[in-house]
Amino acid sequence: MQFTTPVAIPRAPFTIAPCEQMLFVGSCFADSIGSRAKQEKFRAVVNPYGVMYNPASILHTIQKLVTPVQTAILTLGTNHVYILKETGEIVDNCQKRPQRLFEERELTVDECADYLRQSVTLLRALNPAVRVILTVSPIRYRKYGFHESQLSKATLLLAVRKVISDWGTELQYSLQYFPSYEIVLDELRDYRFYAPDMLHPSEQAVEYIWQRFGDTYFSPDTHEFLRQWKPLREALAHRPFNPDSPEYQAFLAKTRQQLQELKHRYPDLPE
Numbered sequence: 001m002q003f004t005t006p007v008a009i010p011r012a013p014f015t016i017a018p019c020e021q022m023l024f025v026g027s028c029f030a031d032s033i034g035s036r037a038k039q040e041k042f043r044a045v046v047n048p049y050g051v052m053y054n055p056a057s058i059l060h061t062i063q064k065l066v067t068p069v070q071t072a073i074l075t076l077g078t079n080h081v082y083i084l085k086e087t088g089e090i091v092d093n094c095q096k097r098p099q100r101l102f103e104e105r106e107l108t109v110d111e112c113a114d115y116l117r118q119s120v121t122l123l124r125a126l127n128p129a130v131r132v133i134l135t136v137s138p139i140r141y142r143k144y145g146f147h148e149s150q151l152s153k154a155t156l157l158l159a160v161r162k163v164i165s166d167w168g169t170e171l172q173y174s175l176q177y178f179p180s181y182e183i184v185l186d187e188l189r190d191y192r193f194y195a196p197d198m199l200h201p202s203e204q205a206v207e208y209i210w211q212r213f214g215d216t217y218f219s220p221d222t223h224e225f226l227r228q229w230k231p232l233r234e235a236l237a238h239r240p241f242n243p244d245s246p247e248y249q250a251f252l253a254k255t256r257q258q259l260q261e262l263k264h265r266y267p268d269l270p271e
Contacts, residue, residue, distance in 0.1 A: 026075025068127035112159030138184035
């Protein structure tokens with residue numbers, strides 16, 4: 001008897017290597033997954049210009065990039081944007097300015113798709129071999145009302161499908177969709193997987209999504225690296241009762257030696 005409805009995710013046509021250079025841009029869910037990547041010693045840059053909830057704001061971050069990346073994960077949160085009335089420009093952050101200065105609008109499927117295409121095109125201009133993963137944040141937006149939040153997510157999902165299908169075989173090996181949204185809503189589907197606000201995924205849910213992400217994209221070498229790194233990560237995070245004791249100092253010296261050995265095997269390992 002099966003008590004869950006697992007989301008089937010085929011293995012990706014490309015893999016992510018140990019300590020690979022990764023970029024996470026998007027909603028606060030991008031922060032959660034990006035932080036997890038940093039813990040596992042990927043060379044990850046996470047929302048370098050702040051959290052970006054909509055496709056237009058994600059594009060604004062990509063436009064500022066000057067360094068190429070190997071893998072980019074773009075996490076879409078909403079199709080709602082705020083436009084500064086004075087200039088007609090979409091702003092990424094209202095910076096606590098009065099609401100009357102802004103107009104709220106919903107981007108259409110085509111508009112969302114166009115911003116995503118521009119983002120992918122710019123990423124490819126920096127690195128033609130870049131792999132781009134698009135995903136939709138499972139975080140609900142209560143301020144819109146739950147029905148409107150679902151409509152917003154549906155718009156984003158349709159835009160992602162449009163971008164991927166329009167590019168067809170040209171980018172089929174380097175442009176992928178990862179179903180974070182579906183994993184939370186269809187597979188986990190329980191309030192115990194939400195934070196106390198009942199809107200954000202819990203740490204356990206984020207960890208589960210990270211595992212599914214790894215199963216989909218990580219190379220065998222990456223899984224082996226993570227197996228070796230885990231005990232070192234746990235050892236380095238340990239806070240002893242008596243840090244000056246000879247026993248702990250010996251433990252710390254051994255851990256540092258093992259870390260140097262790991263760095264020798266994986267030269268891209270960040271500090």
